[in-house]
Amino acid sequence: MECGEISGLIMKYMDGDISEVEQKLLDKHKLSCEKCSKEFEILTEMAEFISGLPELSAPAGFESRVMERIRHQRSRTSMFNMLMGTAGLLVFAYYMTIFVIVPGFQESGILQIIFGYGSIVLKLIGECITKIIVYLPITIDNLLILRSILVRDYMNMMLFVAGGAMLLNLGLIRVINLQQE
Numbered sequence: 220m221e222c223g224e225i226s227g228l229i230m231k232y233m234d235g236d237i238s239e240v241e242q243k244l245l246d247k248h249k250l251s252c253e254k255c256s257k258e259f260e261i262l263t264e265m266a267e268f269i270s271g272l273p274e275l276s277a278p279a280g281f282e283s284r285v286m287e288r289i290r291h292q293r294s295r296t297s298m299f300n301m302l303m304g305t306a307g308l309l310v311f312a313y314y315m316t317i318f319v320i321v322p323g324f325q326e327s328g329i330l331q332i333i334f335g336y337g338s339i340v341l342k343l344i345g346e347c348i349t350k351i352i353v354y355l356p357i358t359i360d361n362l363l364i365l366r367s368i369l370v371r372d373y374m375n376m377m378l379f380v381a382g383g384a385m386l387l388n389l390g391l392i393r394v395i396n397l398q399q400e
């Protein structure tokens with residue numbers, strides 16, 4: 220057998236996946252070839268040295284601390300985007316009501332009809348506001364849970380873009396209204 224082939228057998232031996240026949244070939248060659256015998260010796264000594272080294276491991280709790288940090292960071296940016304998006308929506312709704320819906324109602328006379336019901340309407344509005352105040356935190360909680368279930372980063376990005384677009388729209392509505400006045 221040639222020395223080149225023996226190198227392959229030595230590698231197999233190191234990997235622990237040498238067959239009985241190959242082992243015999245290797246042993247036989249080692250007796251007759253000093254070069255391969257030396258190579259075998261050096262490699263096995265090296266392997267022993269390496270396996271004797273203490274295993275390096277991260278300090279206890281390292282991974283969980285890192286993950287915790289990532290989560291914390293994420294939920295913070297998500298919260299910001301969520302608030303940004305919500306604020307955008309609310310402001311948009313407010314301006315839509317003041318500048319678009321209410322003037323439309325006034326022109327069509329619906330507002331007068333609604334105000335005709337006076338106290339009933341006011342009572343209903345009061346109840347609505349109370350309900351909103353009571354259920355809003357619950358709704359926001361649910362939204363946050365839902366959001367974390369949905370694809371996070373995509374949702375955040377979309378909310379952020381929506382918020383930005385709505386703020387732009389508000390600016391436009393304001394400018395249009397100023398021009399009309």
Ligand SMILES: [Zn+2]
Pocket residue numbers: 221222225248252253254255256
């Ligand atoms: Zn040899």
